[in-house]
Amino acid sequence: MSERTYEFPEGFVWGAAAAAYQIEGAWDVDGKGPSDWDMFADKPGAVFEGHTGRVACDHYHRYPEDVALMKTLGLRAYRLSFSWPRILPSGTGPINQRGLAFYDRLIDELLRAGIEPWVTLFHWDFPLELLRRGGWQNPDSPRWFADYASLVGERFSDRVRHFFTVNEPQVYIGFGLHQGRHAPGLQLPMREVLQAGHHTLLAHGLGVQALRATAKQPLTIGYAPVGVPLMPRSSDPAEVEVARRATFDVADMSCWNNAWWMDPVYLGRYPEQALEFYGAAAPTVGARDLEIISQPLDMFCVNTYQGAFVASDSDAPRGYRKLPFPPGFPRTAFNWPVIPEALYYGPKFFYERYGLPIVVTENGVSCRDWVSTDGQVHDASRVDFLRRYLRNFQAAGRDGVPIIGYFQWSILDNFEWAEGYKERFGLVHVDYQSQKRTPKDSFYWYQKVIADNGRSLA
DSSP states (O other), rough: OOOOOOOTTTTOEEEEEEEEEHHOOOOTTOOOOOHHHHHHTTTTSSGGGGGSSSSTOOOHHHHHHHHHHHHHHSSSSEEEEHHHHHHHHSSSSOOOOHHHHHHHHHEEEEEEEETTEEEEEESSSOOOHHHTTGGSSTTHHHHHHHHHHHHHHHHHTTTEEEEEEEHHHHHHHHIIISSSSTTOOOOOOOHHHHHHHHHHHHHHHHHHHEEEEEOOOOOEEEEEEEEEOOEESOOOOHHHHHHHHHHTTTSSSSSOHHHHHHHHHTTSOHHHHHHHGGGGOOOHHHHHHHHHHTOSSSOOOOSSSSSEEEEEEESSSSSSEEEEOOOOOOOOOTTTBOOOTTTHHHHHHHHHHOOOOEEEEEEEOOOOOOOOOTTBBBBHHHHHHHHHHHHHHHHHHHHTOOOOEEEOOOOOOOOOOOHHHHHHHHEEEEEEEOOEEEEEEHHHHHHHHHOOOOGGOO
């Protein structure tokens, strides 16, 4: 990497993110229908210590307080998600006007605070009634999603200019349908998993079409997969090239890769190497499917927390090998390796391949946070983590990658899916018994970073 300076581009979007099921609570309030996560969290042993999202951060009732915190922080944008079953309790059919009214109130509150809403249509809470009809395995699922996207576009695009279709399909398809670790908790053959994945990519494409068709003003639309870059141990050009190739390889019989979920969206094709690797497990693809999936997007969005290192190895099947982490390598409370270079090489490799400006739609760290005897939360490790990652993201910009936005995960501590409330990712500590919010040291640190556009990262 070249020598770093730490001022970000003018107009850079500084944000934070959260998701409906993880913070809203009010799981059956005001006409909301059940989701697959409502069902899954009630399954014994599915979630850490039996935690559920029934109350979560009670954001449904406490959103004015939370938006006030965002305003104090100085956020320019907030990435939220809509709960599909809060708006359409059965996933299709009758509309829940009280659900729409909640998002009207939340969006208006954000706009009054000077915060741009960036809305994700699907962040994992799938309507339970549609799951009972086959969920993403049902070939009708892309049309279900498109109808929901049309409703959202018609109702909210007068005030919301930025949308994402789906969040992290690698996770909700891979963990949900293949490994059984997330809702709906299935362990299907790879062929069925990848066919469901193909349906969710079709849903993305039809969702983009639906948003553009109903738009009441020009929209910026993206898609938010996981991005896990593979990185060189040095800046040697040959090793960088090995890492670049490895980043887009499909090397194991799972959903955990980049190119399978990115190439169809941005290049209009599944990668040949992956089709060969998956073989008979590859999905059936209709004549126009890839044309639908590859709707033009305005930005390359990616959720990145970690990565891995690789080195060339002529004896390995693909000419490289993943390097093990040495004993004592730094890890988060979630046991994820701390690899700040992921926000340098990830944006670099993704821009080289797809040619769109980069928005990091999630990045953050789980720490073992608690309120100290002085009433504050001193999360020095989060401050250090975010500083290191942001420095690398800025360095990618300095080296020619157009970087346009960054969303820290997360504004609040929240329900971390199968890990329940054990993992704390927030800039704001939440006492889940009293619902008291306590801004952490990282909150005030990020406040300064936003205010000086990253100059204080030096």
